[in-house]
Amino acid sequence: MPRMLSTSLERVRMSVSCAEGLGLSPGSPMFRHAMHAVAFLDKEKIALKMEYMKTTFRWSDAEVRIAVCRAPMLLTRSKDMLQRKSEFLMSVVGLEPAYIAHQPVILNLSLEGRLRPRYYVLKFLKEKGLLDRNLGYYTIAKVTEKVFMEKYISPHCEAAPHLAEDYATACRGQVPARFVFA
Incomplete structure (x- = not known):
C-alpha cells in the first residue's frame, strides 16, 4: 500500500488499532488485508459497515466478526453490492447466514x-x-x-x-x- 508511506504516523497507528479491534493480530496472515481495508476508514464508518452486514446477512455480532476477520476487504464493499449478493446467496442459492459468515470470501467474488x-x-x-x-x-x-x-x-x-x-x-x-x- 504505497499510500501508507505518505500517511501520518498517527493515521498508521489508528489503522493498526482498528485492525486489531477487528480481532486480528499483527502476526495474522489477514492482518495486512485488514490494514488495507481500514487504512482510510474511521471507526465510525467501520462500525456502520459492520452493522449493515449484520442486518443484511442476518448475522450475529460474532458472525460479523468471523466474516470480517476471514475477509477484511468486505469493509470496502459497497452496500449495494453486499445487498445484491445477500439476496442472491440467501434467496436464490439458499445459503444460510452462518454458512456465508464462515465462507465470506464468497462475497468478494463477482x-x-x-x-x-x-x-x-x-x-x-x-x-x-x-x-x-x-x-x-x-x-x-x-x-x-x-x-x-x-x-x-x-x-x-x-x-x-x-x-x-x-x-x-x-x-x-x-x-x-x-x-x-x-
Whole structure:
C-alpha cells in the first residue's frame, strides 16, 4: 500500500488499532488485508459497515466478526453490492447466514461473472443427474476458472454438449434457456 508511506504516523497507528479491534493480530496472515481495508476508514464508518452486514446477512455480532476477520476487504464493499449478493446467496442459492459468515470470501467474488453462472451450472448438473456427489455451492464457487472447467464442464461434454457454451453465455450476464428451471 504505497499510500501508507505518505500517511501520518498517527493515521498508521489508528489503522493498526482498528485492525486489531477487528480481532486480528499483527502476526495474522489477514492482518495486512485488514490494514488495507481500514487504512482510510474511521471507526465510525467501520462500525456502520459492520452493522449493515449484520442486518443484511442476518448475522450475529460474532458472525460479523468471523466474516470480517476471514475477509477484511468486505469493509470496502459497497452496500449495494453486499445487498445484491445477500439476496442472491440467501434467496436464490439458499445459503444460510452462518454458512456465508464462515465462507465470506464468497462475497468478494463477482456476482455476474462467477457466482450466478456457476450456480446455474451446479443446478443444471444436479437436475440432469450428472453429479455423482452432493457438492456444496462454495466448493464450485471457490475454484479457479481452469479447475472449474476441468471438473464441472469438460467431463459432461457428451451428456450436455451445450454446457460450455451456456456457461460462457451466463458469464456474459445472459441466462441461456437451458438454465431456466421450473
